[in-house]
Amino acid sequence: MMIQDERQPEIADIFRMYGEDYRRENILSSEQFKAMRHLEVCRTAELGGHIEECNHCGFRQNAYNSCRDRHCPKCQTLVKEKWLNDRKAELLPCPYFHNVFTLPHEFNPLILANMQVMQAILFAAVNETLQAFAKDPQWRLVGRLGYIAVLHTWNQKLLDHFHLHCVIPAGVLSFDKKKWIAARENYLFRTESLAKEFKKRYLKKLRKEFDKEKLCFPGGTAQLANRKHFEQLLVKAGNKKWVAYSKAPFGGPEQVLEYLGRYTHRVVITNNRIQSIDNGIVTFNYRDRSDDDKVKELMLPVEEFIRRFLLHILPNGFMKIRYFGFLAHTNKRKSIPLLRQLIGSSAELPEKIEETVREMMLRLTGEDISTCPECKKGKMVIIKELPMPASDTS
Numbered sequence: 001m002m003i004q005d006e007r008q009p010e011i012a013d014i015f016r017m018y019g020e021d022y023r024r025e026n027i028l029s030s031e032q033f034k035a036m037r038h039l040e041v042c043r044t045a046e047l048g049g050h051i052e053e054c055n056h057c058g059f060r061q062n063a064y065n066s067c068r069d070r071h072c073p074k075c076q077t078l079v080k081e082k083w084l085n086d087r088k089a090e091l092l093p094c095p096y097f098h099n100v101f102t103l104p105h106e107f108n109p110l111i112l113a114n115m116q117v118m119q120a121i122l123f124a125a126v127n128e129t130l131q132a133f134a135k136d137p138q139w140r141l142v143g144r145l146g147y148i149a150v151l152h153t154w155n156q157k158l159l160d161h162f163h164l165h166c167v168i169p170a171g172v173l174s175f176d177k178k179k180w181i182a183a184r185e186n187y188l189f190r191t192e193s194l195a196k197e198f199k200k201r202y203l204k205k206l207r208k209e210f211d212k213e214k215l216c217f218p219g220g221t222a223q224l225a226n227r228k229h230f231e232q233l234l235v236k237a238g239n240k241k242w243v244a245y246s247k248a249p250f251g252g253p254e255q256v257l258e259y260l261g262r263y264t265h266r267v268v269i270t271n272n273r274i275q276s277i278d279n280g281i282v283t284f285n286y287r288d289r290s291d292d293d294k295v296k297e298l299m300l301p302v303e304e305f306i307r308r309f310l311l312h313i314l315p316n317g318f319m320k321i322r323y324f325g326f327l328a329h330t331n332k333r334k335s336i337p338l339l340r341q342l343i344g345s346s347a348e349l350p351e352k353i354e355e356t357v358r359e360m361m362l363r364l365t366g367e368d369i370s371t372c373p374e375c376k377k378g379k380m381v382i383i384k385e386l387p388m389p390a391s392d393t394s
Helices: 011-025 030-041 076-090 105-113 115-135 191-211 224-238 253-263 302-310 332-343 357-365
Strands: 049-054 060-064 096-102 146-154 160-169 171-173 180-182 243-250 274-278 281-288 294-301 321-325 380-386
Touching: 011 030, 011 274, 011 302, 030 302, 060 380, 076 253, 076 332, 076 357, 096 115, 096 191, 096 253, 105 115, 105 160, 105 224, 115 146, 115 160, 115 191, 115 321, 146 253, 160 253, 171 332, 180 332, 191 224, 191 243, 243 253, 281 302, 294 302
Parallel strands: none
Antiparallel strands: 049 060, 049 380, 096 160, 096 243, 146 160, 146 321, 171 180, 274 281, 281 294
């Protein structure tokens, strides 16, 4: 099968054409099954919607509801924009750093079998590492950090690659909450030192989870039978050089928002990277990090494409964006006004705005979604609701 029309092929097309066959031949988790179905029915009659009519020329069209799944590339734009708008009230008038912590690929099979546990360890180990460094006088800070951490589980080829992006204001709040202590201009902490401490803390936490029998193993074998394998895995991972990467600091709050917009609500692959779906082969673009970020094409059998996509479906209720230190939800209502006062910068901060979906889309795309696509003069008005079709219970 091949997409014959001129529109951009989408991930939903892949699932609609091949999803049923894939589910029949493979075992899926409940989360993976739900995500596939959500993307298949997104903005189709199965989710209901409404009929719109132009108040000028009488043109009518059906508008169907979105699935709102966090793994759906079509549903994340508005969610992302609302989230970014909310973050404007939390920005500080200071530079920001961007640090990345990556788990070694030797852990990938164990992570995929224990997504909830091992990703929770990742967040906890990174937080403990950063807060420990913030307390250490050798880094000339001594206080509490605040930051936003965003989990990514993929690389450009959709393979499993587990890493945490951290966006960190360049300084700490003193423990007596009376001073803002600014960091050096060029770096927050030495990345090699961060990586060593991160490795030590992650491995220690992982061993605790093993000893408490909280880990499942690929294949479902008993934990005692896996002790030797687990010990070998720890030694192998411990002998590796772990990666903690730091990018150049952002210039200010506007750049922070731009960055967050690119990373926070990103899904494993966006529709604009899909080039074609032809005879069971999916072709998509990727950036080759090992070759100066050149854009290349990768062709995968549809079964392998779906398998890779499903690697990144998160457990129900798992929060991939988390807030720590003075930016934690329990602290930021009091800490943000205090920090803005302590920093005392005259820099203007972006202000949170109130806007409708129509206004937001006009700002993002330059197009008024309420304008009639036929006559370009009238406004589309809802004249009838389209209920979801009744479930087939026979």
